[in-house]
Amino acid sequence: MSPHSIAFLVTLVASILIVVLINRLLRPGLRGLLEQVVALPAATEFYLRAFAIVVVLIALAAALDTYSELKEGARFMEYIWAIADRLKHVVEELLVVLLVYVGLITVLMAALRRRQ
């Protein structure tokens, strides 16, 4: 297995773990908030599913996008730096997605609360 493949696989596994962690931490609170704001179970389910899909797709896309210089016979810390470099890209993309989603939920709350 080439050094690139090892770094890619480790990044992929780490990205999946980050996505699972984000989903587990945010989902219960997000569900409660949406249930309170939209008062329509289907809409709550739609926004929760959309959140999960977007986070998974963007994390996997960011993991696929990255490239790092790793030569045959690279030392342990060179692998760590390469993986950290790739993970930085994944976390950046996830942060942008979370900010966009927060913006969307804020607009949703503002629009629906005004009409309550």
Place this chain on the structure above:
Amino acid sequence: MSNEHYLIVSYFLVGLVSLCLGIVVYRVLRTPFAAIAEAATGRLRSRVLTRALGFCMTLAAALGFLSVSYNQRGCVSYEQVIKNRYFLVQNSKEQLQVTGEWIASAVFLWCIVVLICLVALRTTQANRHDKT
């Protein structure tokens, strides 16, 4: 496996995976979206909107896959493209990556459509409440 065989197999495989990804996302979102659309716009229009969701997800997946060109980065001839296996692997990864980004953008767009449906539903309910 020669590079040319790899190119043919990976191109069609990645294309299929991209389309399947779009269809899977549509199937995951279809049920809650149909319920929202039906509550907001009625049965007939909800069917149109649900079909539009399906088309949009499939087209986003196809667009993501097709938007990556093998002739980029200075490779102008077929021989140059199939010379380097690493380039072919990178291109397949890029096709999947762009597909994911396009589908995510489409999902955000449909979140806005749902927001508009919810606002319309809430306005209708408020108007009915005012009349009674």
